Amino acid sequence: MRLVVAKCSVDYAGRLSAHLPLATRVLMLKQDGSLLIHSDGGSYKPLNWMSPPCTLATEEPEKDQADVGVTEIWRVTHAKTADMLVVSIYEIYNDVEHELGEDPGLIKNGVEAELQELLAAQIELLGEGYTLVRREYFTAIGPVDILARDENGNSVAVEIKRRGEIDGVEQLTRYLELMNRDPHLAPVTGVFAAQEIKPQAKTLAEDRGIRTLILDYDEMRGIEDKHGRLF
Amino acid sequence: MRLVVAKCSVDYAGRLSAHLPLATRVLMLKQDGSLLIHSDGGSYKPLNWMSPPCTLATEEPEKDQADVGVTEIWRVTHAKTADMLVVSIYEIYNDVEHELGEDPGLIKNGVEAELQELLAAQIELLGEGYTLVRREYFTAIGPVDILARDENGNSVAVEIKRRGEIDGVEQLTRYLELMNRDPHLAPVTGVFAAQEIKPQAKTLAEDRGIRTLILDYDEMRGIEDKHGRLF
DNA sequence: CTATATATGTCGAGG
DNA sequence: CCTCGACGTATATAG
Numbered sequence: 001m002r003l004v005v006a007k008c009s010v011d012y013a014g015r016l017s018a019h020l021p022l023a024t025r026v027l028m029l030k031q032d033g034s035l036l037i038h039s040d041g042g043s044y045k046p047l048n049w050m051s052p053p054c055t056l057a058t059e060e061p062e063k064d065q066a067d068v069g070v071t072e073i074w075r076v077t078h079a080k081t082a083d084m085l086v087v088s089i090y091e092i093y094n095d096v097e098h099e100l101g102e103d104p105g106l107i108k109n110g111v112e113a114e115l116q117e118l119l120a121a122q123i124e125l126l127g128e129g130y131t132l133v134r135r136e137y138f139t140a141i142g143p144v145d146i147l148a149r150d151e152n153g154n155s156v157a158v159e160i161k162r163r164g165e166i167d168g169v170e171q172l173t174r175y176l177e178l179m180n181r182d183p184h185l186a187p188v189t190g191v192f193a194a195q196e197i198k199p200q201a202k203t204l205a206e207d208r209g210i211r212t213l214i215l216d217y218d219e220m221r222g223i224e225d226k227h228g229r230l231f
Numbered sequence: 232m233r234l235v236v237a238k239c240s241v242d243y244a245g246r247l248s249a250h251l252p253l254a255t256r257v258l259m260l261k262q263d264g265s266l267l268i269h270s271d272g273g274s275y276k277p278l279n280w281m282s283p284p285c286t287l288a289t290e291e292p293e294k295d296q297a298d299v300g301v302t303e304i305w306r307v308t309h310a311k312t313a314d315m316l317v318v319s320i321y322e323i324y325n326d327v328e329h330e331l332g333e334d335p336g337l338i339k340n341g342v343e344a345e346l347q348e349l350l351a352a353q354i355e356l357l358g359e360g361y362t363l364v365r366r367e368y369f370t371a372i373g374p375v376d377i378l379a380r381d382e383n384g385n386s387v388a389v390e391i392k393r394r395g396e397i398d399g400v401e402q403l404t405r406y407l408e409l410m411n412r413d414p415h416l417a418p419v420t421g422v423f424a425a426q427e428i429k430p431q432a433k434t435l436a437e438d439r440g441i442r443t444l445i446l447d448y449d450e451m452r453g454i455e456d457k458h459g460r461l462f
Numbered sequence: 463c464t465a466t467a468t469a470t471g472t473c474g475a476g477g
Numbered sequence: 478c479c480t481c482g483a484c485g486t487a488t489a490t491a492g
Contacts, residue, residue, distance in 0.1 A: 023334050024331045025334065026234065040262045041262065044275075096327060103278065104254055105278070106249050108249045166481090200479095339485095429466080
Protein backbone atom coordinates (compact mmCIF):
# COMPACT_ATOMS: atom_id res chain seq x y z
CA MET A 1 0.00 0.00 0.00
CA ARG A 2 1.37 3.35 -1.08
CA LEU A 3 -0.21 6.62 0.00
CA VAL A 4 0.61 9.75 -1.96
CA VAL A 5 -0.61 13.29 -1.37
CA ALA A 6 -0.20 15.18 -4.61
CA LYS A 7 -1.42 18.02 -6.76
CA CYS A 8 -2.78 16.30 -9.85
CA SER A 9 -5.35 16.22 -12.60
CA VAL A 10 -7.04 13.00 -13.72
CA ASP A 11 -8.64 11.63 -16.88
CA TYR A 12 -10.69 8.46 -17.13
CA ALA A 13 -11.99 6.69 -20.21
CA GLY A 14 -14.00 3.51 -19.98
CA ARG A 15 -17.75 3.04 -19.64
CA LEU A 16 -17.87 6.80 -19.40
CA SER A 17 -15.29 9.50 -19.77
CA ALA A 18 -14.53 11.82 -16.90
CA HIS A 19 -12.07 14.50 -15.90
CA LEU A 20 -10.80 15.90 -12.60
CA PRO A 21 -9.30 19.38 -12.73
CA LEU A 22 -6.04 20.24 -11.01
CA ALA A 23 -6.23 19.99 -7.20
CA THR A 24 -4.54 18.37 -4.21
CA ARG A 25 -5.75 14.83 -3.55
CA VAL A 26 -4.82 11.54 -1.94
CA LEU A 27 -3.75 8.71 -4.24
CA MET A 28 -4.08 5.25 -2.69
CA LEU A 29 -2.14 2.59 -4.56
CA LYS A 30 -2.95 -0.96 -3.53
CA GLN A 31 -0.78 -4.04 -3.86
CA ASP A 32 -2.86 -5.38 -6.76
CA GLY A 33 -2.14 -2.27 -8.86
CA SER A 34 -5.53 -0.67 -8.22
CA LEU A 35 -5.70 3.04 -7.55
CA LEU A 36 -8.15 5.20 -5.60
CA ILE A 37 -8.26 8.99 -5.81
CA HIS A 38 -9.79 10.58 -2.74
CA SER A 39 -10.65 14.14 -1.83
CA ASP A 40 -11.22 15.42 1.68
CA GLY A 41 -14.96 14.97 1.57
CA GLY A 42 -17.76 12.90 0.13
CA SER A 43 -18.42 9.44 1.44
CA TYR A 44 -16.43 6.30 0.91
CA LYS A 45 -16.60 6.47 -2.85
CA PRO A 46 -13.43 7.88 -4.40
CA LEU A 47 -13.60 10.72 -6.91
CA ASN A 48 -12.13 8.34 -9.41
CA TRP A 49 -10.48 4.92 -9.35
CA MET A 50 -9.34 1.83 -11.22
CA SER A 51 -10.38 -1.59 -9.99
CA PRO A 52 -8.19 -4.65 -10.23
CA PRO A 53 -7.00 -6.42 -12.24
CA CYS A 54 -4.99 -3.54 -13.61
CA THR A 55 -1.42 -2.35 -14.05
CA LEU A 56 0.25 0.96 -13.28
CA ALA A 57 2.90 2.42 -15.56
CA THR A 58 4.83 5.56 -14.66
CA GLU A 59 5.77 7.77 -17.60
CA GLU A 60 7.77 10.90 -18.24
CA PRO A 61 5.55 13.80 -19.30
CA GLU A 62 5.67 15.07 -22.88
CA LYS A 63 7.46 18.36 -23.29
CA ASP A 64 4.28 20.44 -23.53
CA GLN A 65 2.98 18.81 -20.36
CA ALA A 66 6.29 19.37 -18.56
CA ASP A 67 6.09 23.00 -19.60
CA VAL A 68 2.81 23.46 -17.70
CA GLY A 69 4.25 21.78 -14.61
CA VAL A 70 3.56 18.04 -14.95
CA THR A 71 6.38 16.10 -13.31
CA GLU A 72 5.16 12.56 -13.93
CA ILE A 73 2.27 10.63 -15.40
CA TRP A 74 0.65 7.51 -13.99
CA ARG A 75 -1.21 5.41 -16.49
CA VAL A 76 -3.41 2.70 -14.98
CA THR A 77 -4.83 0.23 -17.49
CA HIS A 78 -7.47 -2.38 -16.75
CA ALA A 79 -6.29 -5.86 -17.68
CA LYS A 80 -9.55 -6.95 -19.32
CA THR A 81 -11.72 -4.02 -20.37
CA ALA A 82 -9.07 -1.56 -21.63
CA ASP A 83 -10.49 1.10 -19.31
CA MET A 84 -7.79 3.64 -18.64
CA LEU A 85 -7.03 6.14 -15.92
CA VAL A 86 -4.36 8.77 -16.41
CA VAL A 87 -3.05 10.82 -13.47
CA SER A 88 -0.97 13.88 -14.31
CA ILE A 89 1.10 14.72 -11.25
CA TYR A 90 2.29 18.27 -10.69
CA GLU A 91 3.73 18.01 -7.21
CA ILE A 92 4.07 15.33 -4.56
CA TYR A 93 3.67 16.56 -0.97
CA ASN A 94 3.86 13.21 0.73
CA ASP A 95 4.68 9.66 -0.23
CA VAL A 96 4.48 6.73 2.19
CA GLU A 97 4.62 3.00 1.59
CA HIS A 98 3.75 0.27 4.06
CA GLU A 99 3.26 -3.48 3.91
CA LEU A 100 -0.18 -4.44 5.24
CA GLY A 101 -0.47 -8.13 4.48
CA GLU A 102 -3.65 -10.08 3.82
CA ASP A 103 -6.75 -8.89 5.65
CA PRO A 104 -8.84 -11.43 7.57
CA GLY A 105 -11.99 -9.70 6.32
CA LEU A 106 -15.30 -8.45 7.67
CA ILE A 107 -17.72 -10.48 9.76
CA LYS A 108 -21.34 -9.34 9.34
CA ASN A 109 -24.58 -9.92 11.24
CA GLY A 110 -28.14 -8.90 10.52
CA VAL A 111 -28.29 -8.96 6.74
CA GLU A 112 -31.29 -10.22 4.79
CA ALA A 113 -29.96 -13.76 4.42
CA GLU A 114 -29.83 -14.06 8.19
CA LEU A 115 -33.34 -12.67 8.61
CA GLN A 116 -34.56 -15.24 6.12
CA GLU A 117 -32.89 -18.09 8.00
CA LEU A 118 -34.30 -16.91 11.29
CA LEU A 119 -37.84 -16.50 9.99
CA ALA A 120 -37.73 -19.90 8.29
CA ALA A 121 -36.68 -21.42 11.62
CA GLN A 122 -39.38 -19.48 13.47
CA ILE A 123 -42.15 -19.74 10.91
CA GLU A 124 -44.75 -19.51 13.70
CA LEU A 125 -44.00 -15.76 13.79
CA LEU A 126 -46.22 -15.58 10.68
CA GLY A 127 -49.14 -16.85 12.72
CA GLU A 128 -50.59 -19.80 14.59
CA GLY A 129 -50.49 -23.03 12.59
CA TYR A 130 -48.24 -21.78 9.77
CA THR A 131 -45.80 -24.27 8.25
CA LEU A 132 -42.74 -23.80 6.08
CA VAL A 133 -42.87 -25.16 2.54
CA ARG A 134 -39.45 -23.91 1.50
CA ARG A 135 -37.03 -20.99 1.34
CA GLU A 136 -36.11 -19.52 -2.05
CA TYR A 137 -39.13 -20.90 -3.89
CA PHE A 138 -38.34 -20.38 -7.57
CA THR A 139 -40.64 -18.73 -10.09
CA ALA A 140 -40.01 -17.63 -13.67
CA ILE A 141 -39.40 -14.07 -12.53
CA GLY A 142 -37.24 -14.82 -9.51
CA PRO A 143 -37.18 -16.56 -6.16
CA VAL A 144 -39.78 -15.95 -3.46
CA ASP A 145 -37.96 -15.65 -0.14
CA ILE A 146 -40.25 -18.00 1.77
CA LEU A 147 -43.21 -20.11 0.72
CA ALA A 148 -45.39 -21.24 3.62
CA ARG A 149 -48.88 -22.54 4.30
CA ASP A 150 -51.34 -20.97 6.67
CA GLU A 151 -53.48 -22.77 9.21
CA ASN A 152 -55.93 -23.75 6.44
CA GLY A 153 -53.22 -25.12 4.18
CA ASN A 154 -53.34 -22.18 1.74
CA SER A 155 -50.12 -20.91 0.17
CA VAL A 156 -48.44 -17.83 1.61
CA ALA A 157 -45.59 -16.03 -0.18
CA VAL A 158 -43.28 -14.06 2.11
CA GLU A 159 -40.97 -11.32 0.92
CA ILE A 160 -38.27 -10.36 3.42
CA LYS A 161 -36.34 -7.11 3.47
CA ARG A 162 -34.10 -5.45 5.98
CA ARG A 163 -35.88 -2.20 5.21
CA GLY A 164 -39.29 -2.49 3.63
CA GLU A 165 -39.83 0.00 0.83
CA ILE A 166 -42.16 0.26 -2.12
CA ASP A 167 -39.88 -1.75 -4.38
CA GLY A 168 -40.28 -4.77 -2.17
CA VAL A 169 -44.08 -4.55 -2.29
CA GLU A 170 -43.95 -4.34 -6.08
CA GLN A 171 -41.71 -7.38 -6.17
CA LEU A 172 -44.06 -9.39 -3.98
CA THR A 173 -47.04 -8.22 -6.04
CA ARG A 174 -45.43 -9.61 -9.20
CA TYR A 175 -44.79 -12.93 -7.53
CA LEU A 176 -48.36 -13.15 -6.23
CA GLU A 177 -49.79 -12.30 -9.63
CA LEU A 178 -47.76 -15.04 -11.26
CA MET A 179 -48.30 -17.64 -8.54
CA ASN A 180 -52.03 -17.06 -8.45
CA ARG A 181 -52.19 -18.14 -12.11
CA ASP A 182 -50.83 -21.53 -11.07
CA PRO A 183 -53.76 -23.76 -10.10
CA HIS A 184 -51.50 -25.93 -7.94
CA LEU A 185 -50.65 -22.94 -5.75
CA ALA A 186 -53.66 -20.60 -5.91
CA PRO A 187 -54.94 -18.98 -3.84
CA VAL A 188 -51.69 -17.42 -2.65
CA THR A 189 -51.65 -14.59 -0.11
CA GLY A 190 -48.70 -12.36 0.64
CA VAL A 191 -46.76 -11.27 3.69
CA PHE A 192 -44.23 -8.43 3.54
CA ALA A 193 -41.77 -8.81 6.42
CA ALA A 194 -38.99 -6.41 7.38
CA GLN A 195 -37.12 -4.96 10.33
CA GLU A 196 -38.60 -1.60 9.40
CA ILE A 197 -41.41 -0.78 6.96
CA LYS A 198 -41.78 2.67 5.44
CA PRO A 199 -45.27 4.16 5.74
CA GLN A 200 -45.74 4.33 1.97
CA ALA A 201 -44.76 0.71 1.62
CA LYS A 202 -47.15 -0.28 4.40
CA THR A 203 -49.99 1.66 2.78
CA LEU A 204 -49.34 0.17 -0.64
CA ALA A 205 -49.09 -3.35 0.76
CA GLU A 206 -52.36 -3.04 2.67
CA ASP A 207 -54.05 -1.52 -0.36
CA ARG A 208 -53.13 -4.69 -2.24
CA GLY A 209 -54.25 -7.03 0.50
CA ILE A 210 -50.70 -7.88 1.53
CA ARG A 211 -50.10 -8.28 5.24
CA THR A 212 -47.08 -6.55 6.75
CA LEU A 213 -44.94 -7.94 9.54
CA ILE A 214 -42.18 -6.25 11.55
CA LEU A 215 -39.26 -8.53 12.35
CA ASP A 216 -37.40 -7.95 15.60
CA TYR A 217 -33.89 -9.11 14.77
CA ASP A 218 -32.56 -9.06 18.32
CA GLU A 219 -35.56 -11.00 19.57
CA MET A 220 -35.32 -13.55 16.76
CA ARG A 221 -31.61 -14.02 17.30
CA GLY A 222 -32.16 -14.31 21.04
CA ILE A 223 -34.68 -17.06 20.60
CA GLU A 224 -32.38 -18.84 18.20
CA ASP A 225 -29.52 -18.63 20.69
CA LYS A 226 -31.74 -20.13 23.37
CA HIS A 227 -32.75 -22.94 21.00
CA GLY A 228 -29.08 -23.52 20.36
CA ARG A 229 -28.22 -23.68 24.01
CA LEU A 230 -30.88 -26.24 24.76
CA PHE A 231 -28.97 -28.90 22.86
CA MET B 232 -7.05 14.65 5.68
CA ARG B 233 -5.17 12.38 8.03
CA LEU B 234 -3.72 9.05 6.91
CA VAL B 235 -2.82 6.50 9.54
CA VAL B 236 -1.32 3.05 9.05
CA ALA B 237 -2.10 1.03 12.15
CA LYS B 238 -2.66 -2.39 13.61
CA CYS B 239 -6.28 -2.32 14.75
CA SER B 240 -9.54 -4.14 15.24
CA VAL B 241 -12.89 -2.58 14.40
CA ASP B 242 -16.50 -2.93 15.52
CA TYR B 243 -19.50 -1.40 13.82
CA ALA B 244 -23.07 -1.22 15.03
CA GLY B 245 -25.75 0.43 12.98
CA ARG B 246 -27.97 -0.95 10.26
CA LEU B 247 -26.07 -4.15 10.82
CA SER B 248 -23.33 -5.14 13.21
CA ALA B 249 -19.90 -6.09 11.93
CA HIS B 250 -16.43 -6.85 13.21
CA LEU B 251 -12.90 -6.67 11.78
CA PRO B 252 -10.31 -8.83 13.53
CA LEU B 253 -6.87 -7.49 14.42
CA ALA B 254 -4.74 -6.62 11.37
CA THR B 255 -2.74 -3.80 9.81
CA ARG B 256 -4.88 -1.36 7.83
CA VAL B 257 -5.06 2.19 6.53
CA LEU B 258 -7.33 4.62 8.35
CA MET B 259 -8.39 7.63 6.27
CA LEU B 260 -9.78 10.47 8.35
CA LYS B 261 -11.47 13.20 6.37
CA GLN B 262 -12.03 16.80 7.33
CA ASP B 263 -15.74 16.23 7.96
CA GLY B 264 -14.98 13.60 10.63
CA SER B 265 -15.75 10.64 8.38
CA LEU B 266 -13.49 7.61 8.50
CA LEU B 267 -12.59 4.94 5.96
CA ILE B 268 -10.80 1.71 6.82
CA HIS B 269 -8.96 0.22 3.87
CA SER B 270 -7.05 -2.99 3.38
CA ASP B 271 -4.51 -3.60 0.64
CA GLY B 272 -6.98 -5.21 -1.72
CA GLY B 273 -10.60 -5.36 -2.68
CA SER B 274 -12.07 -2.60 -4.77
CA TYR B 275 -12.81 0.98 -3.88
CA LYS B 276 -15.18 0.05 -1.11
CA PRO B 277 -13.54 0.19 2.32
CA LEU B 278 -13.72 -2.75 4.71
CA ASN B 279 -15.63 -0.49 7.05
CA TRP B 280 -16.45 3.19 7.28
CA MET B 281 -18.56 5.95 8.78
CA SER B 282 -20.18 8.49 6.51
CA PRO B 283 -20.64 12.14 7.42
CA PRO B 284 -22.12 13.82 9.33
CA CYS B 285 -20.26 12.21 12.19
CA THR B 286 -17.80 13.00 14.96
CA LEU B 287 -14.62 11.31 16.09
CA ALA B 288 -13.70 11.01 19.75
CA THR B 289 -10.37 9.60 20.90
CA GLU B 290 -10.48 7.69 24.17
CA GLU B 291 -8.07 5.98 26.52
CA PRO B 292 -8.53 2.21 26.57
CA GLU B 293 -10.01 0.50 29.63
CA LYS B 294 -7.50 -1.37 31.71
CA ASP B 295 -8.45 -4.82 30.35
CA GLN B 296 -8.08 -3.48 26.81
CA ALA B 297 -4.73 -1.86 27.62
CA ASP B 298 -3.60 -5.19 29.01
CA VAL B 299 -4.10 -6.89 25.64
CA GLY B 300 -2.23 -4.13 23.85
CA VAL B 301 -4.78 -1.47 22.91
CA THR B 302 -3.13 1.96 23.00
CA GLU B 303 -6.06 4.14 21.98
CA ILE B 304 -9.69 3.92 20.92
CA TRP B 305 -11.39 5.94 18.22
CA ARG B 306 -15.13 6.20 18.56
CA VAL B 307 -16.91 7.59 15.50
CA THR B 308 -20.58 8.39 16.01
CA HIS B 309 -23.04 9.34 13.31
CA ALA B 310 -24.75 12.63 14.03
CA LYS B 311 -28.25 11.49 13.07
CA THR B 312 -28.62 7.73 13.09
CA ALA B 313 -26.52 6.84 16.17
CA ASP B 314 -24.57 4.35 14.08
CA MET B 315 -21.24 3.79 15.77
CA LEU B 316 -17.82 2.67 14.67
CA VAL B 317 -15.17 1.79 17.24
CA VAL B 318 -11.53 1.36 16.22
CA SER B 319 -9.23 -0.26 18.77
CA ILE B 320 -5.69 0.75 17.89
CA TYR B 321 -2.79 -1.45 18.94
CA GLU B 322 0.08 0.21 17.13
CA ILE B 323 0.53 3.14 14.78
CA TYR B 324 3.15 2.66 12.07
CA ASN B 325 2.58 5.87 10.21
CA ASP B 326 0.59 9.04 10.71
CA VAL B 327 0.43 11.85 8.15
CA GLU B 328 -1.80 14.90 7.94
CA HIS B 329 -2.20 17.22 4.99
CA GLU B 330 -4.55 20.04 4.06
CA LEU B 331 -6.24 19.31 0.72
CA GLY B 332 -8.79 22.07 0.36
CA GLU B 333 -12.10 21.88 -1.49
CA ASP B 334 -12.17 19.66 -4.56
CA PRO B 335 -13.47 21.14 -7.83
CA GLY B 336 -15.24 17.83 -8.52
CA LEU B 337 -15.72 15.37 -11.32
CA ILE B 338 -16.87 16.15 -14.85
CA LYS B 339 -18.77 13.23 -16.41
CA ASN B 340 -20.12 12.24 -19.78
CA GLY B 341 -22.70 9.46 -19.45
CA VAL B 342 -23.79 6.73 -21.79
CA GLU B 343 -27.58 6.58 -21.47
CA ALA B 344 -28.12 10.13 -22.73
CA GLU B 345 -25.98 9.31 -25.74
CA LEU B 346 -27.94 6.13 -26.46
CA GLN B 347 -31.12 8.19 -26.55
CA GLU B 348 -29.60 10.73 -28.97
CA LEU B 349 -28.28 7.96 -31.20
CA LEU B 350 -31.57 6.05 -31.32
CA ALA B 351 -33.50 9.24 -32.08
CA ALA B 352 -31.11 9.87 -34.97
CA GLN B 353 -31.38 6.26 -36.15
CA ILE B 354 -35.08 5.72 -35.50
CA GLU B 355 -35.24 3.16 -38.32
CA LEU B 356 -33.57 0.73 -35.90
CA LEU B 357 -37.05 0.34 -34.39
CA GLY B 358 -38.33 -1.02 -37.71
CA GLU B 359 -39.12 -0.22 -41.31
CA GLY B 360 -41.20 2.93 -41.75
CA TYR B 361 -40.90 4.18 -38.16
CA THR B 362 -40.75 7.93 -37.61
CA LEU B 363 -39.65 10.01 -34.65
CA VAL B 364 -42.30 12.13 -32.93
CA ARG B 365 -40.04 13.46 -30.19
CA ARG B 366 -37.50 12.68 -27.50
CA GLU B 367 -38.47 13.16 -23.84
CA TYR B 368 -42.18 13.09 -24.50
CA PHE B 369 -43.73 14.40 -21.32
CA THR B 370 -46.49 12.62 -19.40
CA ALA B 371 -47.97 13.29 -15.98
CA ILE B 372 -45.74 10.64 -14.40
CA GLY B 373 -42.51 11.52 -16.19
CA PRO B 374 -40.89 11.74 -19.60
CA VAL B 375 -41.01 8.85 -22.06
CA ASP B 376 -37.54 8.55 -23.60
CA ILE B 377 -38.78 8.43 -27.19
CA LEU B 378 -42.21 8.69 -28.77
CA ALA B 379 -42.38 7.38 -32.32
CA ARG B 380 -44.92 6.16 -34.88
CA ASP B 381 -44.86 2.80 -36.56
CA GLU B 382 -45.42 2.14 -40.26
CA ASN B 383 -49.21 2.38 -39.70
CA GLY B 384 -48.96 5.68 -37.88
CA ASN B 385 -49.66 4.20 -34.44
CA SER B 386 -47.89 5.56 -31.37
CA VAL B 387 -44.89 3.72 -29.99
CA ALA B 388 -43.35 4.54 -26.59
CA VAL B 389 -39.68 3.60 -26.22
CA GLU B 390 -37.91 3.21 -22.90
CA ILE B 391 -34.11 3.22 -23.18
CA LYS B 392 -31.72 1.78 -20.61
CA ARG B 393 -28.08 0.89 -20.65
CA ARG B 394 -28.95 -2.31 -18.80
CA GLY B 395 -32.51 -3.55 -19.12
CA GLU B 396 -33.86 -4.89 -15.86
CA ILE B 397 -37.31 -5.48 -14.43
CA ASP B 398 -37.57 -1.96 -13.04
CA GLY B 399 -37.34 -0.52 -16.52
CA VAL B 400 -40.20 -2.72 -17.73
CA GLU B 401 -42.31 -1.53 -14.80
CA GLN B 402 -41.54 2.06 -15.71
CA LEU B 403 -42.55 1.56 -19.35
CA THR B 404 -45.67 -0.32 -18.25
CA ARG B 405 -46.78 2.68 -16.19
CA TYR B 406 -46.27 5.01 -19.15
CA LEU B 407 -48.19 2.73 -21.52
CA GLU B 408 -51.07 2.39 -19.09
CA LEU B 409 -51.34 6.16 -18.82
CA MET B 410 -50.86 6.93 -22.50
CA ASN B 411 -53.42 4.36 -23.59
CA ARG B 412 -56.05 6.27 -21.63
CA ASP B 413 -55.41 9.28 -23.87
CA PRO B 414 -57.66 8.96 -26.96
CA HIS B 415 -55.30 11.20 -28.95
CA LEU B 416 -52.48 8.70 -28.50
CA ALA B 417 -54.11 5.28 -28.10
CA PRO B 418 -53.34 2.66 -29.13
CA VAL B 419 -49.76 2.92 -27.87
CA THR B 420 -47.38 -0.02 -28.03
CA GLY B 421 -44.10 -0.27 -26.15
CA VAL B 422 -40.50 -1.02 -27.01
CA PHE B 423 -37.93 -1.72 -24.30
CA ALA B 424 -34.48 -0.94 -25.72
CA ALA B 425 -31.15 -1.49 -23.99
CA GLN B 426 -27.55 -2.49 -24.56
CA GLU B 427 -28.27 -5.60 -22.57
CA ILE B 428 -31.58 -7.09 -21.41
CA LYS B 429 -31.73 -9.49 -18.48
CA PRO B 430 -33.75 -12.68 -19.10
CA GLN B 431 -36.22 -11.89 -16.32
CA ALA B 432 -36.86 -8.45 -17.75
CA LYS B 433 -37.31 -9.93 -21.23
CA THR B 434 -39.80 -12.46 -19.88
CA LEU B 435 -41.81 -9.81 -18.06
CA ALA B 436 -41.79 -7.47 -21.06
CA GLU B 437 -43.01 -10.15 -23.43
CA ASP B 438 -45.64 -11.21 -20.93
CA ARG B 439 -46.97 -7.66 -21.12
CA GLY B 440 -46.79 -7.41 -24.90
CA ILE B 441 -43.78 -5.12 -24.88
CA ARG B 442 -41.21 -5.65 -27.61
CA THR B 443 -37.54 -5.79 -26.59
CA LEU B 444 -34.67 -4.41 -28.65
CA ILE B 445 -30.94 -4.78 -28.12
CA LEU B 446 -28.95 -1.66 -28.94
CA ASP B 447 -25.39 -2.06 -30.18
CA TYR B 448 -23.73 1.04 -28.81
CA ASP B 449 -20.46 0.71 -30.73
CA GLU B 450 -22.29 0.06 -33.97
CA MET B 451 -24.59 3.03 -33.42
CA ARG B 452 -21.64 5.26 -32.69
CA GLY B 453 -19.87 4.06 -35.78
CA ILE B 454 -17.00 2.64 -33.77
CA GLU B 455 -15.28 5.99 -33.69
CA ASP B 456 -12.67 7.16 -31.20
CA LYS B 457 -13.71 4.94 -28.31
CA HIS B 458 -10.46 5.46 -26.50
CA GLY B 459 -9.26 8.46 -28.40
CA ARG B 460 -10.77 10.87 -25.91
CA LEU B 461 -7.90 10.96 -23.48
CA PHE B 462 -5.55 13.08 -25.55
C1' DC C 463 -18.76 -18.92 -16.39
C1' DT C 464 -23.51 -16.41 -16.33
C1' DA C 465 -27.43 -14.66 -13.95
C1' DT C 466 -29.55 -12.68 -9.96
C1' DA C 467 -30.52 -10.24 -5.63
C1' DT C 468 -28.47 -7.54 -1.95
C1' DA C 469 -26.06 -3.41 -0.19
C1' DT C 470 -24.23 0.17 6.21
C1' DG C 471 -25.01 0.66 -1.28
C1' DT C 472 -23.83 6.07 -2.92
C1' DC C 473 -25.37 9.91 -5.55
C1' DG C 474 -28.09 13.29 -7.81
C1' DA C 475 -32.57 15.21 -9.50
C1' DG C 476 -37.06 16.69 -8.57
C1' DG C 477 -41.37 17.33 -5.92
C1' DC D 478 -37.53 16.46 3.58
C1' DC D 479 -38.52 12.24 0.91
C1' DT D 480 -38.81 9.43 -3.31
C1' DC D 481 -37.06 7.66 -7.44
C1' DG D 482 -33.72 6.15 -10.75
C1' DA D 483 -28.79 5.56 -12.26
C1' DC D 484 -24.35 3.81 -11.20
C1' DG D 485 -17.62 2.90 -14.26
C1' DT D 486 -22.48 0.49 -9.13
C1' DA D 487 -19.64 -3.74 -6.08
C1' DT D 488 -20.39 -8.17 -4.13
C1' DA D 489 -21.87 -12.80 -2.90
C1' DT D 490 -24.26 -16.79 -4.30
C1' DA D 491 -26.58 -20.09 -6.98
C1' DG D 492 -26.85 -22.62 -11.30
